[in-house]
Amino acid sequence: MLTVQHLEKHFENTKVLNDISFSLEEGQALSIIGSSGSGKTTLLRCLNFLETPDAGTITVQDKVLFDADHHANCSEKEIRKNRLHFGMVFQSFNLFPQYTALENVTLARELMAKDTGESKDAIRAAGMELLDQMGLADRAGHYPHQLSGGQQQRVAIARALALHPDILCFDEPTSALDPELTGEVLKVIRGLAEQKTTMIIVTHEMAFARDVADQVIFMDGGFIVEQGDPKQVIDHPQEERTKQFLARFAENN
Template structure:
């Protein structure tokens, strides 16, 4: 049974239609990679899933609970509750510079837990997450003391701290130097091995092919092709997909 279901999602900015009738589902423990050129709607789709943008129409369901049914959600408390279903890792880390790595990981959890007697357990869990990221010895470091790859791994730990149903990545390596990209992809690969449910917007085609269960190719705000990752990357059916992958191979 699908954990995430997206049905007929649409989003426009003024007269510009950015998402057009987007539908897909994702089983628990599976990952889907979303590929496509800049401006194809990939990031807007993630922002709609996380309620950082409000879709214009459609339906979003997680674990059988309808989070969006075409009606705008204006209550801030309700929005925060819906966002808890998703964790989002941004391109540019978005860590708080005044907080240590551990504080960045635990801040949101502590804000939801008024009882300070439970904060020690929250810190312990935060340290466990940093250890999973290979950063146990960096818990007390501030973002400016960390490499870009280390900052992104802290951001992944922060997203995991709230135990989201679905973990979303918005081109998590695009702001990194090539030598730092591998360490972040290694973490995401390990999450896939642990059957973390993930939506990954990426420009790393080989990574998408080898790690994701499915691939969605978007162009012009529509899903052009979707299917098993290796099938879509190695044997695309649609001409637009073939042209995109050929351009990528020549880059």
């Protein structure tokens, strides 16, 4: 489904991503772990075309979406089209406060309706179905300020799913939530994994990463230090830096 090769990103003189390469099969979940500042969020932002990599390629289903050597020729319209392959769920929800839960979920499809010809009723019905899947059918008319953090994040997940992305990306989806609400959101993501949704999950929930992911990547200083089966990376890490991170994480939790 996804192949990333030799991806690099610099901010002025700071190299944030160094030679990042990995692949993801359809229906798999990939968890990315690592300390703050290790490059995890920047990697997701590059995949979603919110940042432009300085080197490397991004390929989805054998189609090269990004090649740094030819990016200068890529139009804004092409970038927007490429972005549709990825759904993004942010740690701070990023819902539009002036729209209801249902309106947040349906907005993007309504904006595209002039190109797709999809009816407003069909879009609304699909939005309600997604909210029902998230356990929020009775909150469709509520505005974000009337929802708990966990409910807002579930609306954000429904919104990301609304455009049927090939790959769903989560950037620490529970970091802004208290433990009780964290469970709500993790349950939804676990359900998506059981449905074989292709996902990339940046997370600090190690037990969740071990249980749900098909593979885990540990990043440090912009490099992939270790990647593989979650039980191997989390329970039996090979690299010293991975061992140090997991030991410190265990101490703090």
